[in-house]
Amino acid sequence: MQVHKYDVVIVGAGGAGMRAAIESGQRAHTAVLTKLYPTRSHTGAAQGGMCAALANVEEDNWEWHTFDTVKGGDYLVDQDAAEVMAKEAIDAVLDLEKMGLPFNRTPEGKIDQRRFGGHTRDHGKAAVRRACYAADRTGHMILQTLYQNCVKHNVEFYNEYYVLDMLMVEEDAYREDGTAYKQKRVAGVVSYDLATGELHIFQAKSVVFATGGAGKVFKTTSNAHTLTGDGMGIAFRKGIPLEDMEFVQFHPTGLAGLGILLSEAARGEGAILRNSEGERFMERYAPTIKDLAPRDIVARSMANEVREGRGCGPNKDYVLLDLTHLEPAHIDAKLPDITEFARTYLGVEPYTEPVPVFPTAHYVMGGIPTNIDAEVLQDNDTVIPGLYAAGEVACVSVHGSNRLGTNSLLDINVFGKRAGLSAAKYAATADFVALPEDPEKFTSTQIDAMLNSTGTERVAVLRKELQDIMDANVQVFRDKDSLDRALVVIEELRERYKNVSVQDKGKRFNLDLLEAIELGFLLDMAEVMTAAAMHRKESRGGHYREDFPNRDDENFMKHSMSYRDATATTEGISGIRMETKPVIFTRYQPMERKY
Numbered sequence: 001m002q003v004h005k006y007d008v009v010i011v012g013a014g015g016a017g018m019r020a021a022i023e024s025g026q027r028a029h030t031a032v033l034t035k036l037y038p039t040r041s042h043t044g045a046a047q048g049g050m051c052a053a054l055a056n057v058e059e060d061n062w063e064w065h066t067f068d069t070v071k072g073g074d075y076l077v078d079q080d081a082a083e084v085m086a087k088e089a090i091d092a093v094l095d096l097e098k099m100g101l102p103f104n105r106t107p108e109g110k111i112d113q114r115r116f117g118g119h120t121r122d123h124g125k126a127a128v129r130r131a132c133y134a135a136d137r138t139g140h141m142i143l144q145t146l147y148q149n150c151v152k153h154n155v156e157f158y159n160e161y162y163v164l165d166m167l168m169v170e171e172d173a174y175r176e177d178g179t180a181y182k183q184k185r186v187a188g189v190v191s192y193d194l195a196t197g198e199l200h201i202f203q204a205k206s207v208v209f210a211t212g213g214a215g216k217v218f219k220t221t222s223n224a225h226t227l228t229g230d231g232m233g234i235a236f237r238k239g240i241p242l243e244d245m246e247f248v249q250f251h252p253t254g255l256a257g258l259g260i261l262l263s264e265a266a267r268g269e270g271a272i273l274r275n276s277e278g279e280r281f282m283e284r285y286a287p288t289i290k291d292l293a294p295r296d297i298v299a300r301s302m303a304n305e306v307r308e309g310r311g312c313g314p315n316k317d318y319v320l321l322d323l324t325h326l327e328p329a330h331i332d333a334k335l336p337d338i339t340e341f342a343r344t345y346l347g348v349e350p351y352t353e354p355v356p357v358f359p360t361a362h363y364v365m366g367g368i369p370t371n372i373d374a375e376v377l378q379d380n381d382t383v384i385p386g387l388y389a390a391g392e393v394a395c396v397s398v399h400g401s402n403r404l405g406t407n408s409l410l411d412i413n414v415f416g417k418r419a420g421l422s423a424a425k426y427a428a429t430a431d432f433v434a435l436p437e438d439p440e441k442f443t444s445t446q447i448d449a450m451l452n453s454t455g456t457e458r459v460a461v462l463r464k465e466l467q468d469i470m471d472a473n474v475q476v477f478r479d480k481d482s483l484d485r486a487l488v489v490i491e492e493l494r495e496r497y498k499n500v501s502v503q504d505k506g507k508r509f510n511l512d513l514l515e516a517i518e519l520g521f522l523l524d525m526a527e528v529m530t531a532a533a534m535h536r537k538e539s540r541g542g543h544y545r546e547d548f549p550n551r552d553d554e555n556f557m558k559h560s561m562s563y564r565d566a567t568a569t570t571e572g573i574s575g576i577r578m579e580t581k582p583v584i585f586t587r588y589q590p591m592e593r594k595y
């Protein structure tokens with residue numbers, strides 16, 4: 001067993017992890033552990049842009065951006081966090097520019113900006129150009145730029161090291177009012193080296209989780225194969241709550257039947273959604289900003305068109321994204337990659353034919369709860385010293401119940417930076433927490449059990465059944481019956497998972513084994529998402545309950561907090577305790593959400 005010691009260990013080398021590493025690496029002895037090579041992280045797949053109220057092409061300011069973020073999130077956003085993000089957005093973009101990121105430019109040489117859903121001028125008057133971009137490869141450019149700068153600052157990377165467990169201890173502590181509680185402290189993480197099959201312990205004063213999302217819970221998704229919710233799963237198993245897990249974003253324009261993403265930038269550049277009658281149907285649902293309404297509204301409108309029989313194709317099960325009125329030269333300059341996707345995967349020529357699209361699972365708004373300094377919370381009031389989270393794995397919460405396009409590349413830069421600074425600052429004065437006895441025991445037992453199992457269940461079979469049931473029942477539309485149906489199957493799959501075995505029994509590059517472990521995280525995440533969706537008996541943002549179609553501020557203007565708790569039962573689901581946390585308001589009171 002190898003034990004490594006670092007001041008700061010960052011788990012994940014996507015945008016959030018590497019932005020944190022750039023800060024931490026200049027101040028503290030820092031290691032980044034990542035299951036993928038850094039430049040293969042999902043951030044590199046991001047297409048459309050990163051927003052900041054630079055006002056380079058038209059009037060704009062951070063307060064309008066804050067308002068759009070709060071309204072876009074259907075008022076479940078913590079407004080202090082949204083203010084921080086919108087204010088710091090400007091420097092976040094300029095930091096990247098100074099690091100060498102090749103943004104698209106205006107003729108005068110300024111960073112160019114384009115329209116994106118839900119971003120408006122003066123509190124909803126019209127769409128505004130706020131997204132900074134590098135063609136439709138913005139995330140690719142961000143990831144490359146951050147990686148180069150990590151190398152420059154001598155950040156140490158451990159590539160293809162899967163973190164499978166976090167080492168935590170609990171200490172007796174007292175609150176100001178004298179009541180006793182158990183304070184969680186982090187001691188490090190346990191990781192599995194894919195190349196050798198060896199376990200490595202990383203002891204650290206500060207640990208930052210930046211492991212990204214969990215879109216693979218669903219069948220139709222824009223997410224990479226590796227987005228299996230590991231970081232959320234590890235935290236949840238350690239008794240850390242997960243916030244707002246019922247809110248999953250379904251992006252309107254996935255390639256029909258495949259889920260591969262066509263960026264909202266297409267609509268930002270003028271593309272239009274049409275139904276089988278050729279109608280620009282978004283005019284009915286969002287008369288002011290039409291196709292550039294926030295994603296939850298557009299996705300629901302599309303699903304509704306299909307339900308009401310105005311879908312296209314032989315099964316009438318998708319709608320069309322029409323770019324045919326745009327100049328081919330404009331498409332080539334601004335949307336080269338995504339139009340190529342349409343040609344490659346659907347055989348459709350976007351210059352002349354509309355592209356079949358349907359909503360695809362895209363982004364998890366919920367995650368590990370943090371405050372604006374990226375410190376992880378063990379309950380509503382108590383921070384876990386030395387533990388941080390940023391990016392899609394975290395819930396700070398700037399996205400509330402629906403994230404606006406281009407706000408995630410922003411989130412990972414703003415809160416990634418904050419996480420790196422906080423982690424280094426804490427490590428400068430803190431001591432190491434002693435490692436628990438047999439730190440690797442939980443992980444080695446789990447691995448041995450899977451390798452030695454003679455069980456008959458196969459990972460790919462269980463994963464497919466899980467993804468099918470989630471697509472069918474926990475997607476854009478939900479109700480009690482559909483959630484019940486999903487839960488029955490999830491519970492059954494959890495039982496069958498105990499009987500899973502892997503065919504590859506080897507030590508080197510055993511992806512079979514790791515996919516089996518990842519499936520465990522997916523099952524946990526599916527259960528939490530469904531339980532939280534059961535609990536929220538209202539419709540808000542990305543969570544639409546057909547049996548409770550209205551937003552209910554009186555009862556549900558609060559975050560949900562799901563805890564793993566063997567003694568508890570929520571909505572008939574044993575092992576999950578559901579609590580709530582107040583939403584932080586600064587200047588905006590909830591209003592009806594019209595676009």
Ligand SMILES: Cc1cc2nc3c(=O)[nH]c(=O)nc-3n(C[C@H](O)[C@H](O)[C@H](O)COP(=O)(O)OP(=O)(O)OC[C@H]3O[C@@H](n4cnc5c(N)ncnc54)[C@H](O)[C@@H]3O)c2cc1C
Nearest residue numbers: 012013014016035036043048049163212391392406408409
């Ligand atoms: C196709 C697509 C297009 C998008 N376009 C945009 C856009 O234009 N604008 C926008 O704002 N947002 C966009 N998004 C969303 C945005 O890209 C992501 O939310 C964001 O990049 C997530 O960054 P992250 O750093 O949190 O995680 P990721 O970039 O997903 O990185 C996660 C990291 O964690 C590591 N990891 C995970 N599990 C483990 C483990 N167990 N052990 C060790 N390491 C682990 C991985 O190796 C990886 O390095 C898009 C998303 C997708 C899928």
